[in-house]
Amino acid sequence: MTPSLPHLLVPDTALSVAGLTAYIQALLEQDAHLSQVWLTGEVSSATRYRSGLFFTLQDPDAKAAISCVVWNSQLEKLTTLPAQGEQLIILGRIRLHPQRGQYQLIVWQALPAGEGLRALRYRQLRHRLDSEGLFSPACKRSLPIHPQVVAVVTSPQAAAWGDIQRTLRRRYAGLHVLFSPALVQGEQAPASIVNAIRRVELDGRADVLILSRGGGAIEDLACFNDERVVRAIADCSIPVIAGIGHQRDETLADLAADVCAHTPTAAAEQAVPQLATLQAAHQERMLALKATIHHHLEATHEQQQRLSDRLHKLRLDRKLQQEQQKLNWMRQRLIQGSALQVQQATYYCQSLQQKLATLNPEAVLKRGYAVARHSNGTVVRTAEAVIPGDMLNIQLGQGQLTVNVTAVLPRSTTD
Numbered sequence: 458m459t460p461s462l463p464h465l466l467v468p469d470t471a472l473s474v475a476g477l478t479a480y481i482q483a484l485l486e487q488d489a490h491l492s493q494v495w496l497t498g499e500v501s502s503a504t505r506y507r508s509g510l511f512f513t514l515q516d517p518d519a520k521a522a523i524s525c526v527v528w529n530s531q532l533e534k535l536t537t538l539p540a541q542g543e544q545l546i547i548l549g550r551i552r553l554h555p556q557r558g559q560y561q562l563i564v565w566q567a568l569p570a571g572e573g574l575r576a577l578r579y580r581q582l583r584h585r586l587d588s589e590g591l592f593s594p595a596c597k598r599s600l601p602i603h604p605q606v607v608a609v610v611t612s613p614q615a616a617a618w619g620d621i622q623r624t625l626r627r628r629y630a631g632l633h634v635l636f637s638p639a640l641v642q643g644e645q646a647p648a649s650i651v652n653a654i655r656r657v658e659l660d661g662r663a664d665v666l667i668l669s670r671g672g673g674a675i676e677d678l679a680c681f682n683d684e685r686v687v688r689a690i691a692d693c694s695i696p697v698i699a700g701i702g703h704q705r706d707e708t709l710a711d712l713a714a715d716v717c718a719h720t721p722t723a724a725a726e727q728a729v730p731q732l733a734t735l736q737a738a739h740q741e742r743m744l745a746l747k748a749t750i751h752h753h754l755e756a757t758h759e760q761q762q763r764l765s766d767r768l769h770k771l772r773l774d775r776k777l778q779q780e781q782q783k784l785n786w787m788r789q790r791l792i793q794g795s796a797l798q799v800q801q802a803t804y805y806c807q808s809l810q811q812k813l814a815t816l817n818p819e820a821v822l823k824r825g826y827a828v829a830r831h832s833n834g835t836v837v838r839t840a841e842a843v844i845p846g847d848m849l850n851i852q853l854g855q856g857q858l859t860v861n862v863t864a865v866l867p868r869s870t871t872d
Contacts, residue, residue, distance in 0.1 A: 475555065482553040485560060491551040496523070496562065498547070499575050500539045502675040512539045514547060514562070515676060517575040522676060524561040525549065537569045541675060542576025545569065579682055583709060586684070591691040592712040598696045600716060600727065601664045607728050608635040608663035608695070610653040615641060617671045617700070617721035624725035629732055635663050641670040646680035651689040658694055665728050666693065668710060669700040669721040681708035690714055700724025822854040840865050 472480070485491055496514060501522065503512035509529050515522035525547065527535065539545060548566040553559070590596060607625065611618050613636070625632055639653035640646040650668070657663050668690065670678070680686060681701050690697050690713040699714035700721040711717040718724035814820060822828065829837040830850045837843055843862050851858040 478553070478555045478558060482555060485551045485553050488551075493548070493550060494562075496547045496549070497570055498523075498545065500541055500543045500545060501575065503539050503541055510539065513676065514539075514545070515575070517578075524559070525564050526561055527564045527567070531565060534565075535567045537567055539564075539567055542579070543569065544571045544576075579709075582682070582684060583712070586687055586709065586713075591687060596691070598715045600696050600698070602730065604632070604664035604729060606633045606635055606662045606664055608637060608657040608660075608666040609669065610637045610639050610650060610657065610666065611669040611721070612641045613638045615669075615671055617669045620671075620721045621667060621669060621700075621725045624722050625729060628726065629729035632729060633662075635660065640680075642677050642680065647683035647685045650680065650686050654689045654693055663695055665698060666695045667698045667700060667721075667724045667728055668714065669724055670702065671721060672702045678702055678708055681710035686710055687713045698724045698727050700727075819854070822852065825854070827854075828852040840868065 498514040498516050501513045501515045503510060505511075510527045510532060512525050512527075513522050514525050525539070527539070532538070537543070537545070546568040547562065547564055548568075549562045549564040551560055552563050554561070586592065609618065609621055611621070618636075622634065625634060635657065637653040637656045640649040654666065654668070657666055670681070678701060681699075687709045690699070690710055696716070697714045698716045698718055699708075699711045700718040700723055701708055701710060702719065711719070716724075716727050718727045818828070828851070830852070831837060831842075832848050832850070834850075837849060843849065843865055845862050845864055847862045849860050849862060851860055
């Protein structure tokens with residue numbers, strides 16, 4: 458238990474920060490074991506600066522890490538250059554930086570020791586998930602053009618959250634942002650990220666989801682290489698934009714996301730269009746439409762003018778008058794021809810009527826002739842066809858007679 462303030466014994470002299478730091482520095486830098494030490498570990502991140510190569514050497518299983526630096530003057534003497542994922546054997550000495558109160562290893566030599574455990578695990582997991590199709594381009598979904606609700610999964614304390622909010626407000630005013638907080642570093646981060654994604658899905662309002670974190674060392678981004686996080690992104694029903702770290706960083710979450718933007722600001726820019734750009738594009742389309750309409754109207758007017766000139770040259774009124782005269786002449790010819798044909802047909806009919814009247818048996822009978830028929834109706838043409846006792850029907854001009862033949866006279870010699 459911490460003693461209460463009245464009972465604390467304050468010494469006459471207290472160490473300054475510089476004094477304590479100098480004491481610790483003397484302990485570290487004057488220790489014979491630390492002035493020349495061999496270390497083995499895996500390079501988790503490496504960055505080249507003007508003064509030298511800075512990298513982190515870690516023990517993935519023990520969750521321990523140490524900062525290392527190789528000055529430019531020493532780089533050419535190294536057997537192998539430290540690179541991310543490499544397992545190295547390092548020779549160097551411990552040095553303390555009083556300004557930062559941190560120690561680091563000044564490297565003299567680096568020897569290869571094979572592939573690092575973290576890098577091996579990363580490569581194996583990436584290969585397995587890739588073989589399942591989680592990173593396939595065919596599975597990538599397109600982003601909505603005009604989202605109404607954008608969900609953001611990140612830490613509320615992270616600078617990335619502020620960058621995303623500012624970018625969304627600047628580009629697409631009035632957008633509704635749905636925030637689902639999550640841890641983005643540490644052992645509990647994978648489960649926290651998975652839960653944050655599920656909350657967004659259960660809410661059901663978001664059109665697109667941004668998973669984001671600012672830059673940092675590769676070991677700080679380890680949660681985005683966790684299999685649980687990768688599968689949660691791949692299984693998410695909402696298009697996911699990953700904005701993790703910096704341009705040089707690449708995680709399995711980036712590969713599983715529908716769009717990889719590398720930085721939080723870039724992710725927000727990918728999520729929504731810029732209203733100013735949309736307005737400018739709309740104005741350009743309006744101007745292009747007006748120009749097209751104006752050009753079409755001018756072309757139509759020119760065509761109309763050409764047709765009008767051609768009509769004027771054709772003198773259609775004269776042609777119409779000529780055609781009208783032609784029609785009148787043809788009508789007169791048609792009337793005259795039809796009248797002539799009717800007259801001829803009338804004469805012909807009268808001639809036929811006269812012939813029919815001449816050939817009409819009743820007309821012959823009216824002149825005093827008679828027609829004799831047998832009882833069966835056949836006409837008696839010769840005297841030989843009748844015998845005494847036959848009954849004959851005699852047709853006169855007016856009326857009929859039935860007679861009994863009593864005698865058949867022989868043919869007259871004068872016939």
